[in-house]
Amino acid sequence: xxxxxxxxxxxxxxxxxxxxxxxxxxxxxxxxxxxxxxxxxxxxxxxxxxxxxxxxxxxxxxxxxxxxxxxxxxxxxxxxxxxxxxxxxxxxxxxxxxxxxxxxxxxxxxxxxxxxxxxxxxxxxxxxxxxxxxxxxxxxxxxxxxxxxxxxxxxxxxxxxxxxxxxxxxxxxxxxxxxxxxxxxxxxxxxxxxxxxxxxxxxxxxxxxxxxxxxxxxxxxxxxxxxxxxxxxxxxxxxxxxxxxxxxxxxxxxxxxxxxxxxxxxxxxxxxxxxxxxxxxx
Amino acid sequence: xxxxxxxxxxxxxxxxxxxxxxxxxxxxxxxxxxxxxxxxxxxxxxxxxxxxxxxxxxxxxxxxxxxxxxxxxxxxxxxxxxxxxxxxxxxxxxxxxxxxxxxxxxxxxxxxxxxxxxxxxxxxxxxxxxxxxxxxxxxxxxxxxxxxxxxxxxxxxxxxxxxxxxxxxxxxxxxxxxxxxxxxxxxxxxxxxxxxxxxxxxxxxxxxxxxxxxxxxxxxxxxxxxxxxxxxxxxxxxxxxxxxxxxxxxxxxxxxxxxxxxxxxxxxxxxxxxxxxxxxxx
Numbered sequence: 001x002x003x004x005x006x007x008x009x010x011x012x013x014x015x016x017x018x019x020x021x022x023x024x025x026x027x028x029x030x031x032x033x034x035x036x037x038x039x040x041x042x043x044x045x046x047x048x049x050x051x052x053x054x055x056x057x058x059x060x061x062x063x064x065x066x067x068x069x070x071x072x073x074x075x076x077x078x079x080x081x082x083x084x085x086x087x088x089x090x091x092x093x094x095x096x097x098x099x100x101x102x103x104x105x106x107x108x109x110x111x112x113x114x115x116x117x118x119x120x121x122x123x124x125x126x127x128x129x130x131x132x133x134x135x136x137x138x139x140x141x142x143x144x145x146x147x148x149x150x151x152x153x154x155x156x157x158x159x160x161x162x163x164x165x166x167x168x169x170x171x172x173x174x175x176x177x178x179x180x181x182x183x184x185x186x187x188x189x190x191x192x193x194x195x196x197x198x199x200x201x202x203x204x205x206x207x208x209x210x211x212x213x214x215x216x217x218x219x220x221x222x223x224x225x226x227x228x229x230x231x232x233x234x235x236x237x238x239x240x241x242x243x244x245x246x247x248x249x250x251x252x253x254x255x256x257x258x259x260x261x262x263x264x265x266x267x268x269x270x271x272x273x274x275x276x277x278x279x280x281x282x
Numbered sequence: 283x284x285x286x287x288x289x290x291x292x293x294x295x296x297x298x299x300x301x302x303x304x305x306x307x308x309x310x311x312x313x314x315x316x317x318x319x320x321x322x323x324x325x326x327x328x329x330x331x332x333x334x335x336x337x338x339x340x341x342x343x344x345x346x347x348x349x350x351x352x353x354x355x356x357x358x359x360x361x362x363x364x365x366x367x368x369x370x371x372x373x374x375x376x377x378x379x380x381x382x383x384x385x386x387x388x389x390x391x392x393x394x395x396x397x398x399x400x401x402x403x404x405x406x407x408x409x410x411x412x413x414x415x416x417x418x419x420x421x422x423x424x425x426x427x428x429x430x431x432x433x434x435x436x437x438x439x440x441x442x443x444x445x446x447x448x449x450x451x452x453x454x455x456x457x458x459x460x461x462x463x464x465x466x467x468x469x470x471x472x473x474x475x476x477x478x479x480x481x482x483x484x485x486x487x488x489x490x491x492x493x494x495x496x497x498x499x500x501x502x503x504x505x506x507x508x509x510x511x512x513x514x515x516x517x518x519x520x521x522x523x524x525x526x527x528x529x530x531x532x533x534x535x536x537x538x539x540x541x542x543x544x545x546x547x548x549x550x551x552x553x554x555x556x557x558x559x560x561x562x563x564x
Contacts (some may be wrong), residue, residue: 123538135541138548159538163545172540183389234516236540237550238523244537245527254438255526256405258445258454258518266420268519 003040004167007071010041011014012048016017022162026192027211027225031171034227048074061207080117093119097130102154104144112148116142123157123244124176124222125184131158139270160166161240163233170232174240178213185215191249191276197231197271199261206230210273212239212249219248219281224270235270249277285322286449289353292323294330294344304444307505308474309493313453316509318422320449330356357385360414362399375401379412384436386426394430396422405439405526406458406504407466413440443522445515452514456522457505460495469498473531473558477551479513481543486510492555494521501530501563506552517552531559 003009011018017028018035032042043062050061051072059068068248081096082090089109093236097119104112115137122129136158163172181188191212198205206229213223224239226232242252253274259266285291293300299310300317309406315322325344332343333354341350362379364372373389375381379401386394404411418440428435445454463470473494480487488511495505506521508514524534535556541548 022482024370109289133541135539138534139538156533161538161540163540163542165542165544170545201371212503224514231513231516233540233542233545234513234520235538237552238516240538240540241520241524241529241534242527244533245522245524245529247527251438251526252523254421255519256421256441256443256456256516256522257417258522259415260445260447260454260515262447263452263515265447266416270519 002071002073002140008041008168009039010043010067010069011035012046013042013044013066014047016045018042018044019162019164019171020179021251022164022171022177024177024179024211026179027209027227030182031166031169031226032211034169035166042197079115080119080130080132082117085113085117093128095128095130096205097128099128100155101268102156103147103152104140104155105147110148112144114144120155121157122176123159125186126157129158129160131160133160133162135161156244159240160241161236163236164224170226170228170230171227172232172236173223173224174236175243176213177225181213181215181222186222188222189216189277191273191278191280193269193273193276195272197229197247198263198266202261204262208269210231210235210269212252212270212273212277214249214277214281217280219250221247221249231264239270249274249281250278253278283284283354284355287319291321292325292349293317294328294342294349294350295324295326296329298327299445300326301453302346302461303442304446304453304459305507306459306461306493309491309509312491312509313448313451316451317448334470360398362401362412362414362429364399365398367369367395375410377401377410377412379410381410381483382437385429385434386422386437387429392430394425394426402437403439404458405441407468408439409414409466411440411442413442415442415444417443429481438526441522441525445518450511452508452510452512454508454518455506456518457503457525458495459505459507463495463497463504470504471496471498471559471561471562473555473562475551475558477549477554478547479511480545481547484543490514490551492517492551494534494552494555494559496559496563498563501532503529503531503534513546518520520552531556537562538542 017025047061048060048062052059057072085098091099098113100113106113116132119128143155159175161174179254196205197208208228211225214221257268299307318519328345330342330344340352367380380395382395382400388395398414401410424436425437441456443456451535460515476491478487490510493507497504539550
């Protein structure tokens with residue numbers, strides 16, 4: 001948004017890649033290139049070591065470089081604010097967010113937690129996670145509200161489906177990245193495809209890149225990352241549904257999809273990516 | 283396309299509705315209204331009784347009306363051309379298309395059938411169907427080719443996911459309509475929602491209408507019909523995956539979806555439609 005307003009923008013990222021919760025390094029580098037082509041400067045593996053200026057910030061020291069700036073925006077990640085809960089003796093979980101059961105109850109009777117401060121299990125690893133997405137917060141709120149009001153509802157866990165728009169590029173993710181799977185000690189096989197969002201000959205067809213992450217032993221789909229010019233969000237939702245219902249990669253490779261030249265390719269790119277994984281597994 | 287080239291177009295349809303394979307009457311009437319707003323004239327429940335003219339068609343008699351025309355386009359449905367198969371003593375099925383097993387084999391050894399002439403089971407009803415969609419044909423071709431080449435592959439059946447673009451409106455369908463379910467003696471409950479394709483306040487948000495069809499006893503999702511200004515195809519694919527994996531409507535109502543204001547609503551319309559079905563089932 002700042003770039004679109006004509007400002008010169010430099011992003012300083014401590015990690016080796018941007019969007020680490022959504023993308024693996026290979027996919028993140030593609031997004032980085034797209035942003036650089038739009039004129040952003042992105043420095044990875046650089047820490048902001050010092051903020052310069054007296055009354056007003058005038059720049060930062062990052063790595064060994066001095067970056068002068070008129071505006072300094074800090075975004076150092078999100079952490080659950082659990083002060084109120086701690087003071088009320090409500091138990092926190094291993095992610096330092098509020099521990100809840102499947103009904104979103106805390107350890108104190110009649111006290112429920114929902115949203116960015118609440119810990120919930122990941123649907124694939126079953127380990128506690130703190131997703132801090134609006135979609136998850138509203139779902140948790142509904143479950144907590146139903147239970148608090150005397151009803152019965154269970155929160156089933158988080159896949160972390162998310163999407164964002166960077167200039168004209170849509171970037172989406174669901175389930176585990178290869179990196180997140182590795183941390184959970186899950187062995188994976190991936191398939192990545194470059195395709196188009198409409199029939200190749202159709203005016204307006206835009207590029208789309210899909211990476212599928214599959215659990216090696218069970219052949220279950222466990223994640224996807226998509227970068228494309230359009231139609232990314234609903235592909236993420238489609239893969240989210242498939243993950244939730246334990247679809248195997250061979251089931252996905254044969255799944256029924258809709259086709260019309262102005263709207264899609266005959267072979268849906270998700271299906272083509274599934275074929276690539278299958279070939280690696282054979 | 284003819285209308286877009288400036289011609290005055292009248293559609294004569296024998297059935298009470300347009301797009302009967304894709305939509306129920308309620309949804310078809312919405313598409314009809316959209317087409318009429320674009321200036322098309324659509325006559326339903328009217329048979330073309332006579333084609334007028336001598337050297338050249340000059341019009342038709344439909345119902346009791348005479349419609350004069352410079353161009354006459356006939357589209358009286360599609361039927362499998364099985365002449366070659368019949369002559370070769372290849373067995374036909376109850377849809378009058380070529381009978382095949384799950385490997386796309388006919389009753390004659392080493393002879394396979396695929397595409398518009400081949401009969402395959404519907405994934406929900408398990409009854410023979412003849413889907414005649416390009417997407418299905420390519421999938422059947424792949425299975426037939428793999429088996430003919432000495433490999434092993436099964437065709438899993440058809441949901442009939444399809445999408446089309448009429449002016450600026452996208453119309454999609456997967457699984458069974460209420461009407462098709464009734465013919466298969468399946469009792470259904472439906473949920474229909476009007477929503478937007480992006481956050482309501484976001485410029486460019488377009489209307490979308492989703493109808494879900496659910497099997498009453500099992501609560502399994504068995505079909506969907508969508509009419510919208512954009513992002514219809516991948517929603518159809520998402521629901522197709524859910525149907526294939528026997529997702530129940532309560533699982534769908536809690537499914538993890540992706541959200542960003544320029545790309546979607548916080549509550550995905552598919553999820554809202556699922557909530558409506560759930561309320562009817564309670």
